[in-house]
Amino acid sequence: MTSPPPLAGKIRAERSAGARAKRTLDVALSALLLIAFLPLMALIGLAVAVSSAGPVTYRQVGDGMGQRSFDMRKFRTMYELPQLINVLRGDMSLAGLWQVSGRSGTTTDEAIRLDLQYIDHWSLRLDPLILLRTLPAVLRTSNAR
Numbered sequence: 001m002t003s004p005p006p007l008a009g010k011i012r013a014e015r016s017a018g019a020r021a022k023r024t025l026d027v028a029l030s031a032l033l034l035i036a037f038l039p040l041m042a043l044i045g046l047a048v049a050v051s052s053a054g055p056v057t058y059r060q061v062g063d064g065m066g067q068r069s070f071d072m073r074k075f076r077t078m079y080e081l082p083q084l085i086n087v088l089r090g091d092m093s094l095a096g097l098w099q100v101s102g103r104s105g106t107t108t109d110e111a112i113r114l115d116l117q118y119i120d121h122w123s124l125r126l127d128p129l130i131l132l133r134t135l136p137a138v139l140r141t142s143n144a145r
Contacts, residue, residue, distance in 0.1 A: 021124055026094050029131070030087035037084070041075075048076050064091050095127040100137045 045056045057073045062083075064070045070091040072083050086092045097118035098111050106114070118126075 018122070018124065022093065022122075022127065023090070025124075025127060026087050029094055030084040034084040034088070044075050044077060052076070062086070062092065093127075095130040095134070097130060100130055100133040 048056045054076065056075065058076055060072045060074055061069050062072045070086065070089075072086050072091075074080070074083070083092060087094055096115070098106065098114040101114050
């Protein structure tokens with residue numbers, strides 16, 4: 001049995017460091033956004049509770065890394081809010097190419113292609129670029145899920 005070439009170890013170390021940096025960015029930003037959005041989320045929850053019967057949130061099963069399923073709680077509204085608690089828990093990331101590239105207007109195959117493209121080309125520079133495009137994409141009501 002041969003040992004992996006030194007380059008393979010370097011690539012693994014860089015990916016590991018990149019993964020830690022990405023996770024740190026996700027945790028820091030989602031915590032700040034959760035604190036900032038807390039009053040708005042409380043108002044939305046109150047508005048949903050007052051305007052209709054039933055629970056304020058609903059549960060949706062999401063697909064995470066490694067084909068791992070996780071529970072997402074969402075407000076029963078027509079518009080999406082960032083799933084910041086799921087980001088803090090490590091179930092999902094703030095940044096994803098699909099979220100700014102058509103969202104539900106894409107086919108399943110296209111969404112998978114975008115996810116794979118994101119994974120193949122991920123860098124610490126790419127996430128902030130995607131995050132800058134995320135707010136306008138979320139505020140547009142077309143193609144929201």
